[in-house]
Amino acid sequence: MVDTNNRNYQKFPTLTPDQMEVALRFASRPPVNFAPGDAVYGISDCEAPMWLVLDGTIDVLRRDGLNRKAPITSYSKGQFSGEVNQVAGLPAIAAGRAGLQGCTALPFEPHHLRALMVGSAELGEIIMRALILRRVDLIDQGGSGTVLIGHPDNADLLRLQGFLTRSGLPNQVLDVSVDNKARALVARTGVLPDELPLVVCPDGQLLRRPENVELAACLGILPDLTIDRLFNVVIVGAGPAGLAAAVYAASEGLSVLVLDEASIGGQAGASARIENYLGFPTGISGQALSGRAFNQALKFGAEIAVPVSVEHLEVVSDTLHLTCSGGYKVRATTVVIASGARYRRPDVENLDLFEGVGVSYWASAIEARLCAGRDVALIGGGNSAGQAVVYLASHVAHLDLIVRRPLEETMSRYLVDRIAALPNVKIHIGLELHALDGNSATGLSGATFRNLLDGATCHRALCHMFVFIGAEPNAGWADSLVEINNKGFIVTGAGTLPLETSMSGVFAIGDVRAGSTKRVAAAVGEGAAVVAQIHSALARSC
Known part of the structure; x- marks a missing residue:
C-alpha cells in the first residue's frame, strides 16, 4: 500500500509494464548495457539524457564543488534518472553509475523526453512531478551544486546567492571565518580578501567574485545563442x-526564446506569499509560482537565457534583430516586451553604499x-510591501512600517488586517x-525619517531597511523604438492588434505596458492573450 505521507513514491516512481511500453515509443536510441561500476552520466555532463532502467540498477550520488559526495538513491527496473535539468539539456547536477550487477537502460535525450511528457499526459505528469521534487530535495538538503565561500553578509556573496536561489539552483554558503575547509581552499588557491567570494562550480572550476553572467556561463545554464537561428518569438x-507567453507560444509549436537580464520571476518572484492569485487558496510564494512556470515553459520546448x-x-530585411549583452545577436519574426518594472529608489544620499548590505x-x-x-524598517504601502511585512515579522525583533498614507488606501484588506x-x-x-546612517565597513546602523506635514524628523536604529515604494x-532599451506615454510605459493598440506596439511585430504585455493592471493574474492573462495576436502577425508576414 502506498504511503501518501511520504513523497518518495512520487520522487522515485516505478513505471508499470504498460507505461514502460508507452515510453519505449519515445526513446531516442536503443538500450545501452553498462558493466558494474560504469559511469552512466557525470556531474556537469551537458545534454545528459534521462535513463529508464530496463534491468539492473543505477546508483545516484550528489557532489558539491569541493568534491564531497553523498549517495541519493538507486534506480531499479522501471525507474528513471534525472531532474529538471534533463528537460532542457542543461548540465547534470547528480551523477549515475551502474550498480553491482550492471544495468541496461534506455536513454531519452531532452527533445525526446519533452516529446514523451507532451505525448503522454499520464507519463508526463509522473515524470515532471518526480523531476521537480528531486530538484527541490537537492536544494533543501544542501551538499550539492555550487559552493560560495566568503563572509555571509558580503554584498557580492548575497548577490550570487540570490541569483542562484531565484534560479532554483542548489547552492551552499561556507563562512570563510569559521569553516576550516573553506579557509584552507582560499589559502591554497591564493585568493585575496578583496577577491572573495570564491565560487566553486560543480565541475570544480573556481571563480573569484564573478558577475552573475560569468557564473551562469560556468554552470552551463545559458543556451547557445551563437548559432544563427530565427525564432518565431523572442x-x-x-x-x-x-513566462505565460512562453508557455502558450511553445505549447502551440512556436519556437520561443526568453531573455531576462536578472532572474526568473521578475518582481513577483520576490514576493514572499501571493494569496490573491486564483487557484491557490493557501497562497504561493512568488519564487514557487515562477519556478513552476519556468519548468512548464521548458517542458514545451521554450529556451530561456538568464542573465x-x-x-x-x-x-533588418523584415526581420527583427536584437543585440544582447555578451555580444549575442538574436533574430526573431516577432518580439514580446515583457520586461516589467524596476524598483523605484528613494532619493537619499549614499543609498548605493548600502544597497545589498542593509x-x-x-x-x-x-x-x-x-x-x-534584530530591528528593521520597511518603506511602502502596496500589496508587495504588505506581503513582505507579514513574512519578515516572524523573523525580526521589531519592524517599523513607514508609509505616506493610511494602509487602507493602498493595500488589500486581508493584508491590512x-x-x-x-x-x-x-x-x-x-x-x-x-x-x-552607517558606513561601508560596519553597514547600515540607522535611518532618519521626515514628517510630511511639519518637516520634523525622527531617528530609528536598525540593521536593515526594505524599500517597496x-x-x-x-x-x-526600447523607448526610442516604440511609442511610450509620459510616464515611460509602452503604448499598445495603435494598429489592428490590441497588444502590438507602434513597431510592427513588436508587442508589449504586463507591467511595462501602458494601461495594464498591475497584478500577477492580469500579467499572466496578457501573456496568454498575446499568443493569438502573434499568430496573426506571423500570418501577416507570410
Whole structure:
C-alpha cells in the first residue's frame, strides 16, 4: 500500500509494464548495457539524457564543488534518472553509475523526453512531478551544486546567492571565518580578501567574485545563442507575463526564446506569499509560482537565457534583430516586451553604499536570515510591501512600517488586517525616508525619517531597511523604438492588434505596458492573450 505521507513514491516512481511500453515509443536510441561500476552520466555532463532502467540498477550520488559526495538513491527496473535539468539539456547536477550487477537502460535525450511528457499526459505528469521534487530535495538538503565561500553578509556573496536561489539552483554558503575547509581552499588557491567570494562550480572550476553572467556561463545554464537561428518569438522578460507567453507560444509549436537580464520571476518572484492569485487558496510564494512556470515553459520546448539583457532592437530585411549583452545577436519574426518594472529608489544620499548590505528591494529567506532577531524598517504601502511585512515579522525583533498614507488606501484588506494583528510591527503614517546612517565597513546602523506635514524628523536604529515604494517601467532599451506615454510605459493598440506596439511585430504585455493592471493574474492573462495576436502577425508576414 502506498504511503501518501511520504513523497518518495512520487520522487522515485516505478513505471508499470504498460507505461514502460508507452515510453519505449519515445526513446531516442536503443538500450545501452553498462558493466558494474560504469559511469552512466557525470556531474556537469551537458545534454545528459534521462535513463529508464530496463534491468539492473543505477546508483545516484550528489557532489558539491569541493568534491564531497553523498549517495541519493538507486534506480531499479522501471525507474528513471534525472531532474529538471534533463528537460532542457542543461548540465547534470547528480551523477549515475551502474550498480553491482550492471544495468541496461534506455536513454531519452531532452527533445525526446519533452516529446514523451507532451505525448503522454499520464507519463508526463509522473515524470515532471518526480523531476521537480528531486530538484527541490537537492536544494533543501544542501551538499550539492555550487559552493560560495566568503563572509555571509558580503554584498557580492548575497548577490550570487540570490541569483542562484531565484534560479532554483542548489547552492551552499561556507563562512570563510569559521569553516576550516573553506579557509584552507582560499589559502591554497591564493585568493585575496578583496577577491572573495570564491565560487566553486560543480565541475570544480573556481571563480573569484564573478558577475552573475560569468557564473551562469560556468554552470552551463545559458543556451547557445551563437548559432544563427530565427525564432518565431523572442520574449524579453521572464516574469509572470513573459513566462505565460512562453508557455502558450511553445505549447502551440512556436519556437520561443526568453531573455531576462536578472532572474526568473521578475518582481513577483520576490514576493514572499501571493494569496490573491486564483487557484491557490493557501497562497504561493512568488519564487514557487515562477519556478513552476519556468519548468512548464521548458517542458514545451521554450529556451530561456538568464542573465542576458537586450541592448538594441532593429529591423533588418523584415526581420527583427536584437543585440544582447555578451555580444549575442538574436533574430526573431516577432518580439514580446515583457520586461516589467524596476524598483523605484528613494532619493537619499549614499543609498548605493548600502544597497545589498542593509538596503533591499525584496524580502527573501536570505534577507530574513540576516535580520533574524534584530530591528528593521520597511518603506511602502502596496500589496508587495504588505506581503513582505507579514513574512519578515516572524523573523525580526521589531519592524517599523513607514508609509505616506493610511494602509487602507493602498493595500488589500486581508493584508491590512493581518499587519494590524502583528505585535512587533509599528505603523508610522505620514513619514518618508530622509537620511541613512552607517558606513561601508560596519553597514547600515540607522535611518532618519521626515514628517510630511511639519518637516520634523525622527531617528530609528536598525540593521536593515526594505524599500517597496513602487516601480518604474523597465524598457529603457526600447523607448526610442516604440511609442511610450509620459510616464515611460509602452503604448499598445495603435494598429489592428490590441497588444502590438507602434513597431510592427513588436508587442508589449504586463507591467511595462501602458494601461495594464498591475497584478500577477492580469500579467499572466496578457501573456496568454498575446499568443493569438502573434499568430496573426506571423500570418501577416507570410
